[in-house]
Amino acid sequence: MSGINQFLMQLINGLNIGSIYALIALGYTMVYGIAKLINFAHGDIIMVGAYVSLLCLNTGMPWFLACIVTIVVCAVFGVVMEKLAYKPLRKASRISLLITAIGVSYLLENAFQLIFSANPKPYPGFITLPNIKLGSISIAANYYVTFIVSVVLMVVLNLFIQKTNVGKAMRAVSEDEGAARLMGINVDNTISLTFAIGSALAAIAGILYSNCYSPINPFMGSLPGIKAFIAAVLGGIGSIPGAVLGGFILGMIETMVKAYISSQLLDSIVFTILILMLALKPSGILGKSVKEKV
């Protein structure tokens, strides 16, 4: 009986971390789809979100206001990052963009270390709803709130991309930037908007993550960022349902490995998955394999 309970608990843990990975992976995959760029600084937006929300909460701001400010700040931050670091390189080779993205990531981590010091800062969790009892197990508020918020955001995002004209423009740019331009789509604005949405999602992920895993530090975004990247690749980079699926699968694998195999081997196993995926099916679970026409 307790074996089953333990398994259920792990399942819930997996859904929790999985939904955070999925939220971050969405940003990776959207930016990749539109700008053909793996934005390695994307994970650090989580950290920016965590610190901004911490600062807001410390001023005594109510939590919902703190969340809104954080989301707006991170969205603007993402747009500025694109304009300053990536836009000038849009015609450069992919590898230059990739290296720039790594540079931006280090820049953010070290700048925040300089400002806030490397010491972890306790995060005042503000999700204070009661636990939910399911049979003999009880689920902490952090866990179910994270899951619900993530799922709602994913559904909204999907509707936005499928149904609205801006979403259609995004898909058009991702398919053929040149043709989209000639159909009257402002590609620059569309790219900015993509960065804004991706960063806003990362900000929310940062807030949720900090609520679950206080304290926060300037390097907190790095590992979840890389894991979310693996999730995006696993699901098929560029594919939105793929990012969600990859996030949940990865969260689940990670939790189960931690619980039943070895927490020390955790990261090696996760990265092995990435290597295997890239070797066996580089287009990912839901990705389209592109066949070169000759």
Added chain:
Amino acid sequence: MSNVVLEVRDLGINFGGLRAVDGLNIDVEKNQLYGLIGPNGAGKTTVFNMLTGVYEPSDGTIKLNGELLNKKKPHEIARKGVSRTFQNIRLFKNLTVLENVLIALDTQADYSILTGVLKLPKFFRQEKEMEEEAMRLLAVFGLDSDAHTLARNLPYGKQRELEIVRALGTHPKLLLLDEPAAGMNPQETQSLMDAIETLRNTFDISVLLIEHDMKLVMGICEKITVINYGTLLACGTPEEIQTNPQVIKAYLGE
């Protein structure tokens, strides 16, 4: 004089040391079907790329209804009323047929994200109107029955037609068709010719087309410009062009 929709004067472009187009003049009148022909590599698509803002001309002027288009960005030119299709089809292949047209219509609607997110009733009404218009446009080529098919699953000839419909979606004053009949069989070419005539009359637009299929060009164009090595070789009615010795020389050799 005010009848001229597109006025191109002394248009030229350099790619490094190469003078790809030089001193080109074109006047496309309102409601005119105009052909731009020339041997391979003559610079026809380069002209289209300058007209749509993809390339910036090194010299000369491009005016649409008297308004200077030089230095405008492609999406601005598209919104001003110049729309085009491509030599190699460039549809949004993973979007549906309907969505391809809606994207073009959307850019004319001057939407804002806020309209989409906040003014919901207005937004839905507008969406519905656009969908109806898109279906009307698709019906011109009988594509309305395929509205919810992904563009990539359409047969080749229909993909070409969809590209024209998508271009019409931006409500152009001038439609540029880059080899619309490429890869089509004679029957498809014939129905395409009819369709181009029809849409010119229905939508009251000017059409400038590049084509290798002489039957199509001579059959529907009222005026033709021939270019070779980026310079003007001849300009006139189909009859004049067909008997012009320089044109014959350029196409067939001595």
